[in-house]
Amino acid sequence: MNNNNLYSRLLEYTEKFKKALDIERKAEILKTMDEIKKLTGLEREKRGRAILNLKGSFAGREIGGFYLVKFGRRKEIDTEISTGDEVLLSKGNPLKSSLTATVAELTSRSITLAFSDIPPNWVFDSNIRIDLYVNDITFKRIEKTLDHLFHIKDQRTLHLISIILGSTVPKKTTKAKIEDFYDKQLNEFQKDAVRLAVGAEDVFLIHGPPGTGKTRTITEIILQEVMRGNKVIATAESNTAVDNILENLMKSNTNVKLVRLGHPARVSKELIESTLAYKLEQDNFYKKAQELREQAMKLIEKRDSFRKPTPQWRRGLDDKMILKLAKKGKGIRGLSPRNISSMANWIKTNRKIQELFDEIDYMEEIALKSVLDKSMVVVSTNSSVGIDYMDDLKFDVAVIDEGSQATEPSCLIPLVKSRKLIMSGDHKQLPPTIISEEAKPILSKTLFERLMDLKNSTLLRVQYRMNERIMEFPNKTFYNGMLIAHESVKNITLKDLDFDSLGVKNKILEDILKPENVLVFIDTSKCLNNLEEHRLDSTSKFNRLEASIVSLIVEKFIDKGMKKVDMGIITPYNDQVDLIKRMLQSENLQVSSVDGFQGKEKELIIVSLVRSNKEFELGFLEDIRRLNVSITRAKRKLVVIANSITISDNEFYLKLVQHFKEKGLYVDATYLKDLIDERLDSIQTV
Numbered sequence: 001m002n003n004n005n006l007y008s009r010l011l012e013y014t015e016k017f018k019k020a021l022d023i024e025r026k027a028e029i030l031k032t033m034d035e036i037k038k039l040t041g042l043e044r045e046k047r048g049r050a051i052l053n054l055k056g057s058f059a060g061r062e063i064g065g066f067y068l069v070k071f072g073r074r075k076e077i078d079t080e081i082s083t084g085d086e087v088l089l090s091k092g093n094p095l096k097s098s099l100t101a102t103v104a105e106l107t108s109r110s111i112t113l114a115f116s117d118i119p120p121n122w123v124f125d126s127n128i129r130i131d132l133y134v135n136d137i138t139f140k141r142i143e144k145t146l147d148h149l150f151h152i153k154d155q156r157t158l159h160l161i162s163i164i165l166g167s168t169v170p171k172k173t174t175k176a177k178i179e180d181f182y183d184k185q186l187n188e189f190q191k192d193a194v195r196l197a198v199g200a201e202d203v204f205l206i207h208g209p210p211g212t213g214k215t216r217t218i219t220e221i222i223l224q225e226v227m228r229g230n231k232v233i234a235t236a237e238s239n240t241a242v243d244n245i246l247e248n249l250m251k252s253n254t255n256v257k258l259v260r261l262g263h264p265a266r267v268s269k270e271l272i273e274s275t276l277a278y279k280l281e282q283d284n285f286y287k288k289a290q291e292l293r294e295q296a297m298k299l300i301e302k303r304d305s306f307r308k309p310t311p312q313w314r315r316g317l318d319d320k321m322i323l324k325l326a327k328k329g330k331g332i333r334g335l336s337p338r339n340i341s342s343m344a345n346w347i348k349t350n351r352k353i354q355e356l357f358d359e360i361d362y363m364e365e366i367a368l369k370s371v372l373d374k375s376m377v378v379v380s381t382n383s384s385v386g387i388d389y390m391d392d393l394k395f396d397v398a399v400i401d402e403g404s405q406a407t408e409p410s411c412l413i414p415l416v417k418s419r420k421l422i423m424s425g426d427h428k429q430l431p432p433t434i435i436s437e438e439a440k441p442i443l444s445k446t447l448f449e450r451l452m453d454l455k456n457s458t459l460l461r462v463q464y465r466m467n468e469r470i471m472e473f474p475n476k477t478f479y480n481g482m483l484i485a486h487e488s489v490k491n492i493t494l495k496d497l498d499f500d501s502l503g504v505k506n507k508i509l510e511d512i513l514k515p516e517n518v519l520v521f522i523d524t525s526k527c528l529n530n531l532e533e534h535r536l537d538s539t540s541k542f543n544r545l546e547a548s549i550v551s552l553i554v555e556k557f558i559d560k561g562m563k564k565v566d567m568g569i570i571t572p573y574n575d576q577v578d579l580i581k582r583m584l585q586s587e588n589l590q591v592s593s594v595d596g597f598q599g600k601e602k603e604l605i606i607v608s609l610v611r612s613n614k615e616f617e618l619g620f621l622e623d624i625r626r627l628n629v630s631i632t633r634a635k636r637k638l639v640v641i642a643n644s645i646t647i648s649d650n651e652f653y654l655k656l657v658q659h660f661k662e663k664g665l666y667v668d669a670t671y672l673k674d675l676i677d678e679r680l681d682s683i684q685t686v
Contacts, residue, residue: 006165020443024434025136049081053075056123056128079111080132084103084263087113089128146412174199190216194217197422202421203421206423206424206425207425211466219252222377223249223256226377234380235399236381237382242401259275262276262380276368276372285363285370289364299352309346314343315335317333322343326345395417397422400414401425403425432444432446433595467492469518470635472659473631492636508671531612532612542575546612551580568590569606570594571607574593601635602634603637605630605631607631609641617646644657
């Protein structure tokens with residue numbers, strides 16, 4: 001860059017993020033390793049972050065050449081480890097191992113891992129332990145991107161960088177003329193967002209509150225950009241969000257040429273044919289490369305039967321001299337002719353192997369370039385865009401979904417390959433999760449939130465998820481009352497699912513379950529045994545009383561015919577997640593932290609806020625976006641359990657309690673005392 005002022009800003013910008021990322025990386029590693037050191041394998045397994053006593057068996061090869069090993073055991077597996085996670089394998093002591101793999105599949109009694117290289121023989125022994133691990137690849141790719149900022153030549157990409165640095169403001173957008181929309185069901189707010197985004201010259205943001213169809217809207221934007229001849233990189237922070245974009249594109253029936261980057265294990269199996277790995281395997285050059293690879297593997301076996309010319313055996317001889325002596329059938333310096341001949345055979349075979357691998361690399365590169373060049377849309381996580389083979393690929397437009405859940409440097413990975421940026425997200429929901437308190441001020445303020453201040457944005461206003469009464473409080477509190485409930489969801493209740501609470505003996509419990517009581521607040525403030533607790537080895541919190549109430553009403557909902565898959569339990573604290581899971585012991589019932597539920601929805605949501613103390617401490621409940629995420633997951637019914645006195649010391653939660661009293665069913669938990677006392681006694685030993 002020639003502009004000294006711009007260069008100075010860029011230097012300050014990159015150094016700020018490099019420092020914060022390094023702190024966060026160390027914090028993640030420290031947290032993982034510290035927990036592994038402090039907790040026994042059994043304790044870590046109880047928290048869902050390890051699986052013990054496994055035995056591996058070879059399960060074949062996967063698309064992309066990965067080696068699959070299936071690990072199983074008789075005891076059922078209950079874990080937070082999920083498909084796509086990176087894990088650490090060991091023979092019982094993870095601190096002495098460096099072997100990592102990616103989770104390809106998970107069942108109730110097995111976990112299948114994908115290895116990039118042939119795994120060592122010990123993974124097929126008994127008593128294998130698997131631990132959830134830290135993925136360092138994203139940090140490295142972000143660092144590479146930050147360094148790349150200094151070498152950008154494309155003027156339009158430089159213009160984007162100037163906007164990011166605050167040196168330039170975005171150009172005012174004008175609506176593009178769009179005669180025909182691919183998605184005929186878009187509402188007028190969504191159509192306007194598409195027109196504005198396509199008409200923008202540099203930057204445009206779509207603010208999509210819960211249930212307003214932001215992914216559907218950006219799918220239309222992608223298709224409209226492609227129709228104009230533009231090559232698009234479409235990304236999101238999570239694999240789930242990326243799969244949602246991909247699925248929408250495939251349902252559009254436009255036959256747009258697209259490809260999905262990333263490890264096949266991290267891609268939904270229904271979408272596997274869109275992956276780069278799958279498409280490569282259909283390419284003739286790639287097929288030929290794999291044939292040559294098989295030849296190379298056989299030659300490696302043959303080569304390894306000869307004496308490897310290590311320094312110990314060479315005795316100062318170079319390759320040329322070894323080959324010359326072998327040709328004459330001579331020995332030298334205490335080396336027999338037989339050893340010389342064996343080393344010569346090793347050298348000749350190794351040269352053939354190198355020639356084959358050079359040819360393999362050439363053919364795979366041609367195949368890779370062919371697939372990527374033909375694809376008008378490349379779909380990927382932000383991180384996977386930073387993979388080496390993408391270095392020279394350029395795009396006209398970068399479309400980033402989940403913009404408010406990704407750190408700013410993560411969004412730079414697709415941005416630096418593009419000339420125009422379109423982002424969608426909701427900065428009124430949770431920011432990215434940052435472990436380090438020192439790095440949080442820098443990394444938790446997202447690029448999406450910063451760019452929203454520039455006003456090149458629009459709000460999607462019609463929501464298609466929740467009953468209007470569930471929408472009312474978050475709408476008034478977070479979205480200035482701008483949201484509109486679509487007629488199709490405005491008055492939906494559990495009654496539409498043929499659920500009825502009639503026949504429940506306890507009148508209060510019957511009222512809690514009633515479909516017409518869409519909003520329910522269960523107040524524990526008058527209960528004697530309502531205080532939160534924490535384990536000595538944990539910074540998390542749990543609340544036995546709230547867990548007992550959760551288990552009581554969940555069991556009653558199930559007794560009355562509610563399907564487990566239609567219910568979700570959300571709580572801000574992992575130890576409360578753990579306690580509720582152990583009390584309910586149900587496979588098909590989702591119990592998760594707020595972070596784990598972002599982007600999901602259920603017919604019925606039960607929220608346990610946990611905090612109950614005389615000091616009125618709320619901890620990270622003070623980030624009110626957590627509550628916004630929690631309550632906007634519910635479609636037909638929302639139940640919140642909390643100590644109203646503790647939380648009402650905060651003005652926001654005071655308004656929440658008042659809203660439930662005025663618009664919903666307010667229940668004093670002491671009326672449930674007889675039903676929950678027995679449960680409380682039982683969890684003393686859970």
